Amino acid sequence: MKENMSDTQTPVIEVRDLHKSYGNLEVLKGVDLVAHKGDVVSLIGSSGSGKSTLLRCVNLLEDSQQGDVIFDGEPVHWKGEGLNRHPADKAQVIRIRTNLTMVFQQFNLWAHMSILQNVMEAPVTVLGEDPAVVEERARMLLDKVGIGDKCDNYPAQLSGGQQQRAAIARALAMEPQALLFDEPTSALDPELEQEVVKVIKDLAKEGRTMIIVTHDMRLAADVSDHVIFLHQGRIEEQGTPDEVFKNTKTERLQQFLSATVPA
Numbered sequence: 001m002k003e004n005m006s007d008t009q010t011p012v013i014e015v016r017d018l019h020k021s022y023g024n025l026e027v028l029k030g031v032d033l034v035a036h037k038g039d040v041v042s043l044i045g046s047s048g049s050g051k052s053t054l055l056r057c058v059n060l061l062e063d064s065q066q067g068d069v070i071f072d073g074e075p076v077h078w079k080g081e082g083l084n085r086h087p088a089d090k091a092q093v094i095r096i097r098t099n100l101t102m103v104f105q106q107f108n109l110w111a112h113m114s115i116l117q118n119v120m121e122a123p124v125t126v127l128g129e130d131p132a133v134v135e136e137r138a139r140m141l142l143d144k145v146g147i148g149d150k151c152d153n154y155p156a157q158l159s160g161g162q163q164q165r166a167a168i169a170r171a172l173a174m175e176p177q178a179l180l181f182d183e184p185t186s187a188l189d190p191e192l193e194q195e196v197v198k199v200i201k202d203l204a205k206e207g208r209t210m211i212i213v214t215h216d217m218r219l220a221a222d223v224s225d226h227v228i229f230l231h232q233g234r235i236e237e238q239g240t241p242d243e244v245f246k247n248t249k250t251e252r253l254q255q256f257l258s259a260t261v262p263a
């Protein structure tokens with residue numbers, strides 16, 4: 001965490017004692033997470049440990065059964081209990097979703113729209129912004145992620161790395177308070193992965209608030225202020241990258257790290 005921020009600032013994202021089940025399967029068993037403005041938090045852990053589910057609960061793509069999700073000091077209002085618990089306030093859900101924008105493993109670009117149209121779509125249709133203003137911002141963001149020359153191409157005409165960079169530009173176009181990355185490099189070949197890693201590192205240097213689910217320990221070590229190791233729906237270990245990667249305390253994390261690419 002950035003020094004002196006935690007005591008004075010309202011976190012952008014706070015999760016307290018979150019529990020999430022799919023039917024009888026309890027996937028998150030009381031998870032806490034805090035991200036202040038400018039923090040980069042990485043979620044690591046083996047397959048099925050609940051990383052993506054946690055990310056999806058944070059931006060309310062998934063309901064949770066117990067615990068709090070607090071965005072910029074504003075707790076989510078729930079109605080119902082247990083498996084019937086849902087957010088009560090649609091406007092609040094939209095506010096949170098537009099401010100915590102997700103970047104998915106599979107890019108999820110609209111195939112029938114050009115890259116420029118993909119980036120412009122949500123600010124124009126969801127936020128009701130002036131298309132001319134959005135277009136200028138979209139072109140600037142596509143330049144920033146290194147694909148300014150691809151504005152008129154369609155997603156199928158781009159490499160995976162270029163598509164993911166377009167997806168990042170699309171997320172940034174919403175001018176969100178935080179970006180949530182769900183394994184942004186897992187679908188890419190190693191050489192294309194590096195293009196996307198570079199963009200994420202640049203965003204971290206700019207002081208963007210980000211939560212990143214990743215299998216890439218080097219990325220987690222390089223960009224994070226805080227790393228959380230999840231195991232079977234619980235936080236097993238967490239801390240700075242040095243604490244987690246260099247002074248690993250639990251045997252479980254040691255085993256996990258020894259089975260992955262070293263940081």
Ligand SMILES: Nc1ncnc2c1ncn2[C@@H]1O[C@H](COP(=O)(O)OP(=O)(O)OP(=O)(O)O)[C@@H](O)[C@H]1O
Pocket residue numbers: 022025027045046047048049050051052053054
């Ligand atoms: N929609 C769903 N319905 C039922 N079970 C689900 C659903 N989504 C996830 N799960 C289960 O929840 C558990 C956690 O899944 P999750 O995708 O959060 O794990 P993960 O740590 O992100 O794994 P990976 O690294 O493989 O993506 C797994 O056992 C998974 O099978």
